[in-house]
Amino acid sequence: MRIVLVGPPGAGKGTQAAYLAENLSIPHISTGDLFRANISQGTELGKQAKAYMDAGNLVPDEVTIGMAKDRMDQPDAANGFLLDGFPRNVSQAEALDASLNADGVKLDAVLDLEVPEDEVVKRIAGRRICKNDSSHVFHVTYSPAQQEGVCDTCGGELYQRGDDSEETVRRRLEVYHSETEPIIDYYKAQGLVVTISALGKVSDVTQRAMDALKGDRAA
Template sequence: MRIVLTGPPGAGKGTQAQLLSQTLGLPRISTNDLFRHHISEGTELGMRAKSYIDAGELVPGDVTIDMVHNRLIEEDTRSGFILDGFPRTVQQAIALDEILNEQLNQLWAVLDFEIAEEEALIRMLSRGRVDDTPDVVRHRSRLYNLEKQALRDYYAPILVTVRAEGKVEEVRARTVHALSEQIPLLQYSELG
């Protein structure tokens, strides 16, 4: 099972991806984790990513694509994965399709988390991260919104929208319901 979680910064994708990962026994692949790994290892991709992250910008697509490609060819992803934070653009979605086509695979579902900008801002600021200032968070949200509709259109046949406001368990219940609707062969009890 190969699932993508999309949505603006602060929508709770990471939390829901972690919960789905535990429930389904699939690796959660977060672009933020990939960035941190490559930065801590001092790889060329990591240094390139760091310069953008430090400036509060999104990491360019080619750097992210290379990191994701390297991760998706690892053994633990053969039976599936939950991708958190990638793709963000149609260019990245096309690159993901190409990676999956190499493996004769395809995505099963794209869960798109929707949340009001102010709610996302409150969530982001409550995390207490140094780089999560109101201006940086709003800038990231604007960048996401520029690509949002094109990405939704690209994934329309497998896209399911999930309302991300509310408590973690409420959003989890909506996520499980949305996923079970998109993948009818999956029994709800497997996700419960």
């Protein structure tokens, strides 16, 4: 299957992408991984991306699209892939369609993870990270530390990252609504969109997604 995964920040796209890719035996292709791999390997596209990023500028669509196309052309993606974080806007979606059409293939589904805005803010703004080890992550509501402000694992101080503040999260949501959300309508016109609730246990959301991708639109 060739799938695009969309949803607002905090919807759990990365988590669901990993589980779905494993269940479907297709590679999980994320924008972040593409950038890191190309930059670390010193590819021409990686060098271009790094130059823009070092200058504090956004990486142009054509560079991102080039990285994605190179990755989708790899042998392990011959029978499908799951795109996470790409396309990010309608112009990227159009370029993706053109690239796939040129190869004589097309997308099978666009999985839209739906989460109420207030829940997104609650999920992200409630995160607390250990200053000693950023892999120690807690949540004030869903997985609180035994002692407020103190890491259960190492006793380090817990803090809220600047980009996890409610104000920043709401700004990120505004960007999502204005830039990325329009691709849902773009793909709806092609009959590709499957929308599911991303609320509840991770395993429940994964099962919901698998059912929906198999054609159970009532999932």
